[in-house]
Amino acid sequence: MADPVLSFTDRGIYCPAADVYIDPWRPVDRALITHGHADHARPGMSRYLAAHAALPVMLHRLGEIDAQGVAYGEVLQIGGAEISFHPAGHIPGSAQIRVAVGGEVWVVSGDYKVVDDGLSEPFEPVRCHSFISECTFGLPVFKWQDQAEVAQALNAWWVSNAAAGRATILGAYSLGKAQRLMRMLNPEIGPILTHGAVEATNAVLRAQGYALPDTIQVTPDLNPKDYPGALILAPPAALGTPWARRFGTASTGFASGWMRLRGVRRRRAADRGFVISDHADWDGLLQAITETNAENIYVTHGYTDIFARHLNENGWNAQVIPTEFGSDDDDTPDTTESAA
Amino acid sequence: MKGFAALFNAVDQTTKTSLKTKALADYFRTAPDDDKLWCIALFTGRRPKRAVTTTQLREWAAEQAGIPLWLLEESYPIVGDLAETIALILPPAREDTDLPLAHWIDTLRALTPLDVPDKKAHILAAWDQLDATERFLFNKLITGGFRIGVSQKLITRALAQATGQDEPVIAHKLMGGWTPETTSYRALIEADDPAADQSRPYPFYLAYQLDAPPEDLGAPDDWQAEWKWDGIRGQLILRGGDHHVWSRGEELMTDRFPEFSRALDYLPAGTVFDGEIIAWDGDAPLPFNTLQARIGRKTVPKKLLKDAPVILLAYDLLEHEGEDIRDLPLRDRRARLDALCADLPKDAPLRASPVLPFKDWDTLAKTRATARDNRAEGLMLKHLGSPYLSGRKKGDWWKWKLDPLTIDAVMIYAQQGHGRRANLFTDFTFAVWKGNDLVPFTKAYSGLTDKEFNDITRWVRKNTLQRFGPVRQVRPEHVFEIAFEGIHKSPRHKSGVALRFPRMSRWRHDKPVQEANTFDDLQELLETYG
Numbered sequence: 001m002a003d004p005v006l007s008f009t010d011r012g013i014y015c016p017a018a019d020v021y022i023d024p025w026r027p028v029d030r031a032l033i034t035h036g037h038a039d040h041a042r043p044g045m046s047r048y049l050a051a052h053a054a055l056p057v058m059l060h061r062l063g064e065i066d067a068q069g070v071a072y073g074e075v076l077q078i079g080g081a082e083i084s085f086h087p088a089g090h091i092p093g094s095a096q097i098r099v100a101v102g103g104e105v106w107v108v109s110g111d112y113k114v115v116d117d118g119l120s121e122p123f124e125p126v127r128c129h130s131f132i133s134e135c136t137f138g139l140p141v142f143k144w145q146d147q148a149e150v151a152q153a154l155n156a157w158w159v160s161n162a163a164a165g166r167a168t169i170l171g172a173y174s175l176g177k178a179q180r181l182m183r184m185l186n187p188e189i190g191p192i193l194t195h196g197a198v199e200a201t202n203a204v205l206r207a208q209g210y211a212l213p214d215t216i217q218v219t220p221d222l223n224p225k226d227y228p229g230a231l232i233l234a235p236p237a238a239l240g241t242p243w244a245r246r247f248g249t250a251s252t253g254f255a256s257g258w259m260r261l262r263g264v265r266r267r268r269a270a271d272r273g274f275v276i277s278d279h280a281d282w283d284g285l286l287q288a289i290t291e292t293n294a295e296n297i298y299v300t301h302g303y304t305d306i307f308a309r310h311l312n313e314n315g316w317n318a319q320v321i322p323t324e325f326g327s328d329d330d331d332t333p334d335t336t337e338s339a340a
Numbered sequence: 341m342k343g344f345a346a347l348f349n350a351v352d353q354t355t356k357t358s359l360k361t362k363a364l365a366d367y368f369r370t371a372p373d374d375d376k377l378w379c380i381a382l383f384t385g386r387r388p389k390r391a392v393t394t395t396q397l398r399e400w401a402a403e404q405a406g407i408p409l410w411l412l413e414e415s416y417p418i419v420g421d422l423a424e425t426i427a428l429i430l431p432p433a434r435e436d437t438d439l440p441l442a443h444w445i446d447t448l449r450a451l452t453p454l455d456v457p458d459k460k461a462h463i464l465a466a467w468d469q470l471d472a473t474e475r476f477l478f479n480k481l482i483t484g485g486f487r488i489g490v491s492q493k494l495i496t497r498a499l500a501q502a503t504g505q506d507e508p509v510i511a512h513k514l515m516g517g518w519t520p521e522t523t524s525y526r527a528l529i530e531a532d533d534p535a536a537d538q539s540r541p542y543p544f545y546l547a548y549q550l551d552a553p554p555e556d557l558g559a560p561d562d563w564q565a566e567w568k569w570d571g572i573r574g575q576l577i578l579r580g581g582d583h584h585v586w587s588r589g590e591e592l593m594t595d596r597f598p599e600f601s602r603a604l605d606y607l608p609a610g611t612v613f614d615g616e617i618i619a620w621d622g623d624a625p626l627p628f629n630t631l632q633a634r635i636g637r638k639t640v641p642k643k644l645l646k647d648a649p650v651i652l653l654a655y656d657l658l659e660h661e662g663e664d665i666r667d668l669p670l671r672d673r674r675a676r677l678d679a680l681c682a683d684l685p686k687d688a689p690l691r692a693s694p695v696l697p698f699k700d701w702d703t704l705a706k707t708r709a710t711a712r713d714n715r716a717e718g719l720m721l722k723h724l725g726s727p728y729l730s731g732r733k734k735g736d737w738w739k740w741k742l743d744p745l746t747i748d749a750v751m752i753y754a755q756q757g758h759g760r761r762a763n764l765f766t767d768f769t770f771a772v773w774k775g776n777d778l779v780p781f782t783k784a785y786s787g788l789t790d791k792e793f794n795d796i797t798r799w800v801r802k803n804t805l806q807r808f809g810p811v812r813q814v815r816p817e818h819v820f821e822i823a824f825e826g827i828h829k830s831p832r833h834k835s836g837v838a839l840r841f842p843r844m845s846r847w848r849h850d851k852p853v854q855e856a857n858t859f860d861d862l863q864e865l866l867e868t869y870g
Contacts, residue, residue, distance in 0.1 A: 140428075141428035261418075
């Protein structure tokens with residue numbers, strides 16, 4: 001019997017026909033990378049291949065690497081495999097990776113969401129025989145509100161804080177989530193200040209041509225009093241630290257899919273939780289899986305056992321694949337960002 | 341319901357007590373009276389009678405959501421709250437109404453006599469006209485347990501702000517056996533006479549643990565010392581021709597402890613005692629587990645009454661000759677208490693808890709060290725000039741408890757918590773060595789910091805050996821110091837012992853797993869302190 005198109009190894013997802021790994025978690029010769037989050041784009045690979053739009057952030061985060069870019073939809077022949085990258089809608093530059101060997105097609109989703117966030121290249125369904133899907137939010141309790149409604153609540157919160165003379169501090173992962181939120185904010189309410197980790201990513205994305213509102217980086221000599229009514233965007237780990245206390249009386253918020261759960265929201269001890277995720281919700285996962293037309297579904301990080309059982313009961317052939325993904329603020333309810 | 345939902349959101353969205361109080365006070369100024377009454381009732385642990393079972397709720401919700409029941413059941417432990425799980429999986433409501441809280445409670449109360457299909461129709465109709473937060477609250481009305489970060493103290497303060505009454509007055513009005521079905525907001529909060537209800541207890545005065553040296557309290561002459569007994573703090577109320585027994589948790593326990601009916605033979609009506617209910621052998625307290633046999637029982641068989649008799653060791657006198665004497669200084673209240681108890685026969689179900697004489701703090705420290713031998717948890721120190729306040733207050737009263745007993749144990753099982761602790765491993769089982777085996781002997785849930793709970797949760801996920809439903813067996817690798825207040829024999833436990841108030845006092849990163857304590861160490865503690 002021929003090798004399967006993709007197999008699951010202790011280094012990551014492997015394609016024998018092309019001799020490449022997809023988002024490997026141990027050093028390998030050639031790595032195809034779905035997106036720049038630290039649990040997917042790791043250091044130590046000899047060669048990297050990613051969508052053009054994902055490269056600048058990877059270079060920023062991983063330093064001097066041997067990296068090649070590819071356009072969305074462009075087909076590369078690597079060994080016996082045809083490989084192409086397709087938008088995953090997760091963050092700017094994120095991709096699903098399609099691998100075809102002798103007419104059999106597999107797709108690795110990476111992280112994805114099916115709704116258009118107005119910033120990332122929108123998710124494109126790719127037909128395949130086998131689909132490797134994340135399922136971070138693979139439970140029917142996870143259903144996202146419209147982004148416009150969340151934006152309204154977010155801006156209303158900012159307005160009321162500004163009116164009460166309080167600073168507004170919003171915690172969000174510095175790559176992707178922070179920029180998506182910036183686009184949801186109404187800059188007429190007040191200035192947007194940023195933590196250095198967020199601003200560094202902003203600079204990279206702006207240079208690529210992603211349109212972001214004006215921001216002011218918080219530096220040691222910045223006097224918060226000069227920016228009344230400001231909203232401060234920072235990685236979650238910065239909240240509750242001396243860095244955040246310089247802004248005086250403040251209302252704090254988090255933006256993550258986990259904020260859907262009251263228990264997690266309360267444990268974060270933030271004043272507000274905004275349900276906004278860069279992963280697909282329950283309906284989004286099922287929609288994406290249906291649209292691939294795949295028969296075999298391999299589920300990775302998230303509520304894998306439960307989600308696979310549901311798929312199996314509904315006519316798919318689903319299996320759980322252990323991976324080492326999962327460290328952005330949406331991946332587990334209590335991670336504090338360490339890699340940004 | 342929108343007003344109540346807005347109140348809930350306001351309270352739930354902040355961690356600041358002042359903002360919570362303000363939101364509640366605003367609600368008490370503006371909401372309809374019936375809604376206010378139910379709001380008070382819900383936040384003080386009262387709720388409408390359960391009209392449908394949670395099993396029915398689960399089935400109907402899964403059906404409405406178009407998912408199999410097992411998927412709801414799997415989601416529940418991850419969300420950590422059934423009412424919330426159901427609210428989250430239901431499809432969006434098709435109607436939008438704003439009927440008062442009291443309307444929904446009346447709806448639920450009217451369900452009781454209906455047959456199941458009618459009940460279901462009413463519940464589904466309700467879900468279909470409430471938004472996400474309102475649904476969660478509606479479900480909470482059914483499943484009970486309105487623990488959402490609003491304490492009785494907060495309610496008391498907010499009512500005081502909204503009505504201009506003093507907090508202790510409000511606190512007193514909220515005590516006792518009132519139900520929203522049988523009173524009104526006006527009668528409960530605005531009527532002037534809190535004594536209108538003959539069974540109503542006074543708010544309990546509670547103390548903080550003394551952390552500073554007792555010398556800081558000043559002259560020993562100004563202080564009264566007594567044992568801090570390990571029983572159930574309670575009030576014995578003698579009014580009219582009746583007696584009532586309340587626990588500090590405001591549970592009416594009159595029928596559970598029939599011994600106290602005899603108090604009326606010796607003591608006049610218009611008398612209220614604060615004290616400790618303990619199992620008593622005629623001269624001294626019996627171990628706490630003797631009393632435990634009585635706690636769970638609503639009716640008491642004769643044999644148990646004989647084997648585990650209880651009395652009240654009275655600490656204080658709150659009402660005397662029908663008069664509220666809480667404002668008198670302790671020395672006067674105590675004098676009246678002693679006078680009342682002086683001539684009681686030895687078999688009366690009440691006696692004054694002895695005052696422990698001491699001339700200086702050093703002597704008292706020596707007395708404290710003997711607390712366990714006297715079956716006490718430590719000492720209470722009360723300023724002789726102190727009035728009887730309500731709630732937990734610093735200054736005049738202090739607990740001076742013994743240091744807890746400790747043992748170093750190995751974590752072997754872990755389970756996720758609920759509510760605020762959903763998704764986090766917080767419930768653990770601990771074991772000690774017996775040869776090469778680990779014998780489980782206690783569970784513990786508290787004592788770690790949020791960061792430690794996060795760390796251990798990450799570790800548990802990576803070090804699970806086996807799963808038994810929600811329980812995970814983990815690699816025996818971590819040693820924790822378990823602190824507890826007492827130890828006694830227990831045939832119900834595999835290890836043969838049961839601990840009182842076990843908690844994790846320290847994560848012993850420094851201790852290799854082989855150096856945890858042994859089963860023999862545990863037996864020795866049992867022999868010394870059991």
